[in-house]
Amino acid sequence: MTTPFTAKAIGASSPTSPLAPLSIQRRAPGPTDVQIEILFCGVCHSDLHQVRDEWKSVMPTVYPCVPGHEVVGRVVRVGANVTKFKAGDMAAVGCMVDSCRTCPECMEGNEQYCHTMPTFTYNFPDKHLNGVTYGGYSSAIVVDEAFTLRVPKQIDPARAAPLLCAGITTYSPLRHWKVGKGHKVGIVGLGGLGHMGVKFARAMGAHVVLFTTSPGKREDALRLGAHEVVLSKDPAAMMAHAGSFDFILDTVSAVHDLNAYLELVKRDGSMVLVGAPAEPVPLGVFSLLFKRRRLAGSAIGGIRETQEMLDFCAEHGIASDIELIGANKLNEAYTRLLNGDVKYRFVIDMATI
Numbered sequence: 273m274t275t276p277f278t279a280k281a282i283g284a285s286s287p288t289s290p291l292a293p294l295s296i297q298r299r300a301p302g303p304t305d306v307q308i309e310i311l312f313c314g315v316c317h318s319d320l321h322q323v324r325d326e327w328k329s330v331m332p333t334v335y336p337c338v339p340g341h342e343v344v345g346r347v348v349r350v351g352a353n354v355t356k357f358k359a360g361d362m363a364a365v366g367c368m369v370d371s372c373r374t375c376p377e378c379m380e381g382n383e384q385y386c387h388t389m390p391t392f393t394y395n396f397p398d399k400h401l402n403g404v405t406y407g408g409y410s411s412a413i414v415v416d417e418a419f420t421l422r423v424p425k426q427i428d429p430a431r432a433a434p435l436l437c438a439g440i441t442t443y444s445p446l447r448h449w450k451v452g453k454g455h456k457v458g459i460v461g462l463g464g465l466g467h468m469g470v471k472f473a474r475a476m477g478a479h480v481v482l483f484t485t486s487p488g489k490r491e492d493a494l495r496l497g498a499h500e501v502v503l504s505k506d507p508a509a510m511m512a513h514a515g516s517f518d519f520i521l522d523t524v525s526a527v528h529d530l531n532a533y534l535e536l537v538k539r540d541g542s543m544v545l546v547g548a549p550a551e552p553v554p555l556g557v558f559s560l561l562f563k564r565r566r567l568a569g570s571a572i573g574g575i576r577e578t579q580e581m582l583d584f585c586a587e588h589g590i591a592s593d594i595e596l597i598g599a600n601k602l603n604e605a606y607t608r609l610l611n612g613d614v615k616y617r618f619v620i621d622m623a624t625i
C-alpha cells in the first residue's frame with residue numbers, strides 16, 4: 273500500500289497563534305519503515321523556540337508547524353525489510369528521522385553533524401511527501417527503522433519520552449568530555465535538559481553542582497542528585513566556586529551572562545553550551561584567555577549514542593521527572609515553560625489528542 277494516511281496532530285499556524293488541532297498526512301510505511309502509534313511526546317523548549325519562529329535567522333519556521341521530537345509509542349506496522357521491530361514493540365523517535373548516511377559524520381554515527389544536515393523530525397524538507405516534516409504532537413509517525421530507537425522495558429514509557437532529546441543532549445557532551453569520578457561538574461539551569469544533566473553527571477560519578485535562578489528548586493535539585501546548589505543571582509555564592517570546575521554544562525534557554533560561569537572554570541577546563549537562546553550572548557574574551565579555558569557547543573547526539581543512553585538509563589534506574597498533561601493543557605504548558613515553571617518536563621498523553 274502506498275497511499276499516505278491521515279493522522280491527528282497539534283500545531284501552530286503562525287508564530288503568534290496558539291497550538292490547535294489539525295490533520296496531517298503520513299506516508300504509508302516503505303520496506304524499511306516503522307509505523308508508530310504515538311503514546312507520549314515530551315515538550316522541549318526547542319518546540320517553543322521553533323513554533324514562535326525565534327530561530328528565524330538559522331532555521332525559519334514553516335507553517336503549519338507540528339513540533340515534538342521526544343516520541344514514544346507502539347509499533348503498529350512494519351515494512352517488509354524491517355528487522356529491528358515488529359508490531360506491538362515499544363519504539364522511540366528523537367530529533368532526527370534521516371540523514372545522508374554516507375558522509376564521514378554519518379559513517380561514524382554522528383548523524384547530528386551530517387555534512388548536508390540530518391532530516392530533523394519537524395520543520396525540515398520532507399523527502400517523501402514534499403512540504404516539511406511533522407513532529408510528535410500527533411497520533412502517528414512513520415520513520416525508517418535506522419532512526420528508530422528501542423525503549424528498554426525497565427523504563428516507564430511516559431518518563432522515557434524526554435530522554436530522546438533532553439536525555440541525549442546532556443548525555444552526549446558529558447560522555448564526549450569524559451566526565452567521571454574526581455571531576456567537579458556544574459549544570460546551569462534546572463529545566464528539562466538541566467535535570468537530566470544532574471542525573472547523568474551524578475550517575476557518572478562526578479561531584480555535581482547545580483546553578484539555578486530559582487530558590488524554590490533547591491530541594492528538588494538535591495533530590496535529583498546534585499551535591500550542591502548555587503543561586504546564580506548571589507555573586508558571593510558564585511565567587512566561592514571561582515576557578516574550581518573541570519566542566520560546566522549550560523542548558524539555559526535565554527540570553528544570560530556566560531562570563532559569570534566561565535570565571536568558575538579551572539585552568540584548561542571546559543564550558544559547553546547546549547541551551548540555544550534566540551539572541552547572541554555577550555562574551556568577554558578575558559574569561560577565556562586567563563586560565564586557557566575552552567568554550568564549546570554540542571547538539572543532541574547520534575543514533576547509536578542515543579541507544580547507548582537509553583540502555584544506560586535502564587541500567588542505572590534513570591528516567592525523566594515529568595508532568596503528564598492532556599493535549600488541552602499544551603498552551604498553558606508553553607506559558608509555564610517560558611516562566612521556568614516546569615517539574616521537569618511536560619509530556620503529552622497522546623490518548624487525549
Ligand code: NAP
Nearest residue numbers: 317318461462463464465484485486525526547548571572
Ligand atoms: P527549560 O525546561 O525551559 O529549562 C531552561 C531552564 O533555564 C529554566 O528552567 C531555568 O532554570 C533556566 N532559565 C530560563 N530562563 C533563564 C534566564 N533568563 N536566565 C537564567 N536562567 C534561565 O528548557 P529545556 O527544554 O531544558 O531547553 C533548554 C535550552 O536548550 C533551550 O534553548 C532549547 O532550545 C535548547 N536545546 C538544545 C539542544 C541541543 O541539541 N543543543 C537540544 C534540546 C534543547 P532555573 O529556574 O533553574 O534557573
Ligand code: ZN
Nearest residue numbers: 316318437438
Ligand atoms: Zn529538544
Ligand code: ZN
Nearest residue numbers: 372375378386
Ligand atoms: Zn551525512
